Amino acid sequence: MSVRFPRIAPSEITPREVFLSRRALLAGALASGASSLLRAADAPAPPSGATPGRLQYTRNAQLSVSETPNKLAEIAGYNNFYEFGTDKDDPARNAGTLHTSPWAVTIDGEAEVKGRFTLEDVIQPHPLEERIYRFRCVEAWSMVIPWVGFPLADLLARFKPTSKAKFVGFTTLYDPKQMPGQRAPVLQWPYVEALRMDEAMHPLTLMVVGLYGQVLPNQDGAPLRLMAPWKYGFKNIKSIVKISFLEKAPRTTWNIAAPEEYGFFANVNPQVDHPRWSQATERRIGGALLSSRRPTLMFNGYAEQVAGLYRGMDLKRYF
Numbered sequence: 001m002s003v004r005f006p007r008i009a010p011s012e013i014t015p016r017e018v019f020l021s022r023r024a025l026l027a028g029a030l031a032s033g034a035s036s037l038l039r040a041a042d043a044p045a046p047p048s049g050a051t052p053g054r055l056q057y058t059r060n061a062q063l064s065v066s067e068t069p070n071k072l073a074e075i076a077g078y079n080n081f082y083e084f085g086t087d088k089d090d091p092a093r094n095a096g097t098l099h100t101s102p103w104a105v106t107i108d109g110e111a112e113v114k115g116r117f118t119l120e121d122v123i124q125p126h127p128l129e130e131r132i133y134r135f136r137c138v139e140a141w142s143m144v145i146p147w148v149g150f151p152l153a154d155l156l157a158r159f160k161p162t163s164k165a166k167f168v169g170f171t172t173l174y175d176p177k178q179m180p181g182q183r184a185p186v187l188q189w190p191y192v193e194a195l196r197m198d199e200a201m202h203p204l205t206l207m208v209v210g211l212y213g214q215v216l217p218n219q220d221g222a223p224l225r226l227m228a229p230w231k232y233g234f235k236n237i238k239s240i241v242k243i244s245f246l247e248k249a250p251r252t253t254w255n256i257a258a259p260e261e262y263g264f265f266a267n268v269n270p271q272v273d274h275p276r277w278s279q280a281t282e283r284r285i286g287g288a289l290l291s292s293r294r295p296t297l298m299f300n301g302y303a304e305q306v307a308g309l310y311r312g313m314d315l316k317r318y319f
């Protein structure tokens with residue numbers, strides 16, 4: 001499948017001042033669906049009756065799987081977010097110390113438009129969609145998750161990457177006061193991840209801001225996280241504060257921690273086992289105990305859309 005470049009007119013690449021006035025306009029237009037996340041600081045409060053944190057979005061059925069989504073309690077109660085502890089129930093208990101507003105995102109590297117932008121500047125030009133995606137952790141468990149977000153490709157295009165930009169790097173917030181897990185040297189902090197440019201521009205690759213129609217719970221990577229659904233969970237970096245356009249592939253957190261176990265690509269592949277366990281099957285979280293084991297699908301079931309990105313590559317070598 002060829003990678004479609006989004007049709008974004010040059011006028012869409014607006015200078016910061018225009019973003020700011022547009023933000024004020026949008027704050028009014030968002031009306032009852034406005035969330036505190038998307039509302040400018042000076043905007044009127046949502047009318048009473050509106051649920052705080054509720055997002056406005058359209059359903060993208062075409063890019064959604066038809067499997068039944070996991071319950072919110074499962075998705076927000078069984079997490080990997082080592083900045084808040086290494087047990088699956090640590091993030092839900094500890095992520096309350098993360099302050100997601102105000103939030104800034106820095107854009108740097110090989111792009112014409114760079115700088116430090118507010119979260120509102122980053123998100124507001126983009127219509128939000130709900131997409132129900134399969135999610136597969138490298139630890140051989142899986143879920144089905146109704147994310148709310150927008151294509152990463154649309155965001156990247158606004159910053160006009162130069163022809164030198166071959167990779168996109170992402171960095172999580174580093175603040176041990178808010179993220180107590182960063183006081184322990186379990187990983188190299190801050191958490192960093194990256195995609196090849198064609199992976200980043202793929203229409204399935206989502207910038208996620210919500211879950212089940214609501215602003216993301218902190219433990220799931222608020223206020224902004226990545227979701228490339230054909231890759232193992234660890235590629236999908238949470239609480240992003242920096243996006244970098246890069247000439248060369250950077251090192252990535254789990255690859256630094258254990259390079260023989262976690263490659264750069266991290267494509268879900270039932271034929272390439274982790275050195276310490278099989279990837280042939282997975283346990284669906286929340287499923288009935290005996291029936292919850294199922295075969296893992298090539299590229300997590302997205303082979304038809306993404307296999308072309310890796311044509312000719314030895315996936316045992318580039319794992």
Ligand SMILES: Nc1nc2c(c(=O)[nH]1)N[C@H]1C(S)=C(S)[C@@H](COP(=O)(O)O)O[C@H]1N2
Nearest residue numbers: 079080081082172191220233234236237238
């Ligand atoms: N910053 C950061 N991002 C991260 C992680 C992390 O520890 N820190 N864990 C990764 C792993 S291993 C997985 S499986 C997913 C889990 O996302 P979820 O908790 O929303 O299901 O987040 C990924 N992104």
Ligand SMILES: [Mo]
Nearest residue numbers: 137138233234
């Ligand atoms: Mo994971």
